[in-house]
Amino acid sequence: MYTNIYFIGIGGIGMSAIARYYNAKGFKVSGYDKTPSDLTHALENEGIEVHYEDNIDFVPKNVEDTLVVYTPAIPKDMGELVYVQEKGYRVIKRSRMLGEIAQGQACLAVSGTHGKTTTSTLLAHILTHSGEGCSAFLGGISKNYDTNLLISENPVIVAEADEFDRSFLQLFPTVAVITAMDADHLDIYNDLEAYQQAFRDFAAQVSGTVIAKIGLPVSESDTKAKLLRYSYDDTRADFYGINQKVDECGYFTFDLVYPDGVLKGIKCGTPGWVNAENSIAAAAIALTHGVEPEKIKAAIATFSGVKRRFDIHFNQPGCSYIDDYAHHPNEISSAISSMRDIFPGRKLTAIFQPHLYTRTRDFAAEFAAALSAVDKLILLDIYPAREEPIPGVTSEIIFDKVTAPEKLLMRKEELMDYLSKEPVDTLITFGAGNVDKFIVPITEMLKERYSR
Numbered sequence: 001m002y003t004n005i006y007f008i009g010i011g012g013i014g015m016s017a018i019a020r021y022y023n024a025k026g027f028k029v030s031g032y033d034k035t036p037s038d039l040t041h042a043l044e045n046e047g048i049e050v051h052y053e054d055n056i057d058f059v060p061k062n063v064e065d066t067l068v069v070y071t072p073a074i075p076k077d078m079g080e081l082v083y084v085q086e087k088g089y090r091v092i093k094r095s096r097m098l099g100e101i102a103q104g105q106a107c108l109a110v111s112g113t114h115g116k117t118t119t120s121t122l123l124a125h126i127l128t129h130s131g132e133g134c135s136a137f138l139g140g141i142s143k144n145y146d147t148n149l150l151i152s153e154n155p156v157i158v159a160e161a162d163e164f165d166r167s168f169l170q171l172f173p174t175v176a177v178i179t180a181m182d183a184d185h186l187d188i189y190n191d192l193e194a195y196q197q198a199f200r201d202f203a204a205q206v207s208g209t210v211i212a213k214i215g216l217p218v219s220e221s222d223t224k225a226k227l228l229r230y231s232y233d234d235t236r237a238d239f240y241g242i243n244q245k246v247d248e249c250g251y252f253t254f255d256l257v258y259p260d261g262v263l264k265g266i267k268c269g270t271p272g273w274v275n276a277e278n279s280i281a282a283a284a285i286a287l288t289h290g291v292e293p294e295k296i297k298a299a300i301a302t303f304s305g306v307k308r309r310f311d312i313h314f315n316q317p318g319c320s321y322i323d324d325y326a327h328h329p330n331e332i333s334s335a336i337s338s339m340r341d342i343f344p345g346r347k348l349t350a351i352f353q354p355h356l357y358t359r360t361r362d363f364a365a366e367f368a369a370a371l372s373a374v375d376k377l378i379l380l381d382i383y384p385a386r387e388e389p390i391p392g393v394t395s396e397i398i399f400d401k402v403t404a405p406e407k408l409l410m411r412k413e414e415l416m417d418y419l420s421k422e423p424v425d426t427l428i429t430f431g432a433g434n435v436d437k438f439i440v441p442i443t444e445m446l447k448e449r450y451s452r
Contacts, residue, residue, distance in 0.1 A: 002027070002065060002066060002067040002090075003027060003028055003065050004027070004028045004029075004030070004060040004062065004065055004066040004067070005019070005022045005027050005028070005029050005066070005067050005068075005069065006029075006030055006031055006059060006060055006066055006067070006068045006069070006084075007019050007029070007030070007031030007032070007068075007069050007070070008031060008032050008068065008069070008070040008071070008074050008078070008080055008081055008084075009031075009032070009033060009034075009070055009071035009073060009074045009094075010030075010031030010032060010033050010040065010043065010048070010050055011033030011034075011035070011036075011037050011039050011040040011043075011050070012033075012071050012073065012094075013039070013138075013139050013140060013141075013148055014071070014094055014098075014137065014139060014160070014162065015031075015069070015071050015094050016039050016040075016042075016043060016148060016149075017137045017138060017148045017149040018069065018094060018097055018098060018101070018137065019031060019043060019048060020043070020046065020048075020147070020148075020149040021101065021135070021137070021149055021151065023043075023046060023047065023048050024149075024151055028060075029048045029049075030048060030049040030050070030051075030058070030060070031048070031049075031050055031051075032050070032051055032052070032053075032054065032055075032058065032080055033050060033052060034052065035052060036050075036052060040052075054078060054079045054080055055079075055080070056079060056080055056083040058080075059080055059083060059084060063087055063088055063089050066089055066090075067089075067090050067092070068084045068089045068090065068091045068092070069091075069092055069093070069094055069097050070091065070092075070093060070094070071093070071094050072093060072094075072164070072165040072167075073385065073386045074386075075386070093165070093167070093170075094167070095162070095165070095166075095167030095168070095169075095170040095171075096170050098137060098159060098167075098170060098171065099170030099171055099172075101135075101137075101157065102157050102159060102171060102172070102173075104155070105135075105155040105156060105157045106155060106156045106157070106174045106289075107156075107157045107159055107171060107172065107173040107174055108123060108134075108156065108157065108158050108159070108173060108174065108175050108176070108285055108289060109158075109159045109160075109161040109168070109171050109173035109175075109176040109177070109206075110123065110158075110159070110160055110161060110176070110177045110179065110281070110282075110285070111160075111161035111162075111163060111168050111176060111177065111178050111179070111199065111202055112177070112178050112179025112180040112181070112213075113163070113179070113180040113181060113182040113183075113184050113328060113330070113331075114179065114180050114182070114326075114328055114330060114331040114334070115179035115180060115274070115277070115278055115281070116139065116160050116161070116162075116177075116179055117138065117139040117140040117160060117306055117309060117325075118140075118270075118275065118278045118305070118306050118309045118310075119177060119179060119278045119281045119282050120136070120138055120139070120158055120159070120160040120282075121136075121138050121140060121142045121303075121305075121306045122278060122279060122282040122299075122300070122303050123136075123158050123282040123285055123286060124136035124138065124142070124150055124158040125142065125144055125145075125299055125302075125303050126282060126283075126286045126291060126295070126296055126299040126300070127154075127156065127158065127286070127289075127291065128145075128150060128152075128299075129295070129298065129299035129302060130291050130292065130295035130296070130298075130299060131295075132154060132156070132291065133152035133153070133154040133156070134150060134152050134154060134156040134157065134158050135149075135150060135151050135152050135154075135156070135157050135158070136149065136150040136157070136158040136159075137149060137157070137158070137159050137160065138150075138158075138160055138306075139160040139162065140306040140307060140308060140309055140325070141306065141307040141308075142304075142306060142307075143304035143305050143306060143307060143311075144302070144303065144304045156289075159171060159173070161173070161176065161202065163184075163185065163195070163198055163199065163202075164185055164188070165185075165188060166188070166198055168198075168202050169198070169201060169202060169205065171202075171205065172205045172206075172207065173205070173206050173207070173208075174206070174207055174208045174209075174289075175206070175208050175209045175210075175211070175285050175288050175289055176202070176203070176206045176209075176210050176211070176225075176285075177210075177211045177212075177230075177281050177282075177284065177285050178199055178202075178203065178210065178211070178212040178213065178216055178218060179213055179278075179281055180213060180216070180330065181195070181196045181199050181216050181217065181218075182328065182330045183195055183362075183363075184328055184359070186358065186359075186362045187356075187358040187359075187362075196217055199216075199218065200217075200218055200222040200223075203218050203222050203223040203225070203227075204222060204223050204224070206223055206224075206225040207224075207225060208225055208226065208288075209225055209226045209227075209228060209288050210223050210225045210226070210227050210228070211228045211229070211230055211238075211239070211281070211284045211285055211288065212227065212228075212229055212230075213229070213230055213231065213281070214229040214230065214231040214234050214236060214237045228259075228284070228288070230280050230281050230284045231277075231280070232273065232276065232277040232280065235257075238258070238259055238284075239256065239257070239258050239259075239280055239281075239283065239284040239287075240256075240257050240280065241254040241255065241256060241257070241276065241277075241280055242254065242255050242257055242262075243255045244273075244276065246273075246341065249271060249315075249342070250271030250272055250338070250341060250342030250343075251267065251268055251269075251270075251271050252267075252268045252271075252272075252273060252275070252276040253265060253266065253267045253268070254266055254276060256280060256283055258283075258284070258287055258293075260287075261293075263283070263293045263294075263296070263297055265297070266279065266283070266297050266300055266301075267300070267301045268300060268301075268303070269300060269301050269302055269303040269304060269305070270303060270304070270305040270310065271310070271312070271338070271342055272310055272335075272338030272339075272341065272342060273337070273338055273341060274310065274334045274335070274337075274338050275305070275310065275338075279300050279303075282300075283296050283300065308323055308324065308325040308436060309324065309325055310322060310324050310335060310338065311323045311324065313439060313442075313443045314443050314446045314447060314450075316450050316451060318425070318450065319424055319425065319426075319427075319446055319449075319450040320343060320346075320425075320426045320427070321424070321426075321427045321428070321429075321442060321443060321446055322335075322339065322426075322427070322428045322429075323428070323429045323436065323439050324428060324429070324430055325430075325431070325432055326430045326431075327354075327355040327359070327430070327431055327432035327433075328359075328363070329363055329366035329367050329369065329370040330366075330370070332350075332352070332367070332370040332371065332430055333370045333373065335428065335430070336348070336350070336370065336373045336374060336428075337373075339426060339428060343426045346425050346426045347375045347376070347425040347426065348374045348375050348376070348425070348426045348427075348428070349374065349375065349376040349377075349378065349424065349425070349426070349427045349428075350371060350374040350376070350377050350378070350427075350428050350429075350430060351378045351380065351415065351427070351428070351429045351430065351435065351438070352367075352371060352377065352378070352379055352380065352429075352430040352431060353380040353381070353382075353383050353412070353429075353430070353431035353433045353434075353435040354367065354379075354380075354381075354382045354383065354395055354398065354431070355382070355383050355385060355431055355432040355433050356382070356383075356384070356385055356386075356387055357382055357384060357387050357388075357389060357390040357393045358387060358390070360382055360393055360394075360395070360397065360398065361390060361393045361397070364397040364398050364401065365401055367398045368398050368399075368400075368401030368402045368403075369401075371398070371402050371404065372402050372403040372404050373404075374404050375404065375405055375406065376404060376405065376406040376407070376408075377402055377404045377406070377407040377408070378407075378408050378410055378415070378418075379395050379398060379399050379402070379407065379408070379409050379410065380395065380410060380411070380412050380415070380431075380435065381394070381395055381411060381412065382394065382395055383431065383432070383433025383434060383435070385432075385433065395409060396409065412435070412438075415438060416438070416441055416442075416445070419442065419445065420445060424446060424449075424450075427442070427446075429442070
């Protein structure tokens, strides 16, 4: 029906995966994004036209032949969006588009406040590495495949089910995992109960099996699907780990207990207990789908992780640097806990860029409590993303509550000059904004200073 697909907000991680999918299928794909990025440059290199100004001249003019996809992160008064709505184009949200792609295929979905990107990327790797294959729409760049999209002829889709703007309610999975239901996106949901109810509504749309982390407020009455539980080590769950061991570099080995037996000697390809837990979730959904246990074990061992998810960039004796996308207090706490496990007794410095004014306002105390677990905090200004400033909401409302032994409030323009003069033991950068722009300069600086 359509030959042109036009994306408003094409550089987003979810949008770009769908754009790549339709480009690979032979459609004419183009779109707008606010700023150039590594992702938009990659899209351009793949033959997709991207522009960076709000200009209706770039919108394909054949209304009947053009489908417009937009992200809810785009302001409602954005010129191109208003234009296509007024001119009668078919205009749909990204989540609706993903739902349409998934129709008629077996959909394996991973949802949760955190952990969903790593878990869904690992699940996609398990299916690909096992030889079954899948099409996967991921919320991060897989380090195994250097992309956020996998395409297969096998009618199985792995989808990261995003709760933002209730997007995941466009999916009707065969099997779904729920990793966490901690409060987030309160600008949309207003309170924790409404947020958690959305996950229960999502569970109600699953046709086969829901696999929820043990302790989450989801019950058999919430879904017609079979409800199972997973856990890192809780023996009450249906899937859980035993005999966990960690080596000197933080890589975990464990045995997985599951309803049909025990899968022994699983070695995680990425470090930290959080990734061991994510491996159990991914293995649980893969086992439920029918992947052979030994093939799951082999795939987990070869998983390289996701860019910006506990991503090790420099690791020499006496100096280590990790970057992490964490932008929620519980994600930060989990990453810090993993850092302490991997690098015991070392001085841990965290650089954190808060993401969104509303999230900073709603979770200032929780952010402060999580960040107080480091030895030194460098706190940057808030990254606004789609939001306008809120009076009285700045990084200082977190900073004032932090009890870490050392803390500094800093503009990002000052960061590299400061780090160049300071000793670094273990360092982690946190945030979902543009703090990733510092990954390369920090890594290069540390290589020059500490490489042997």
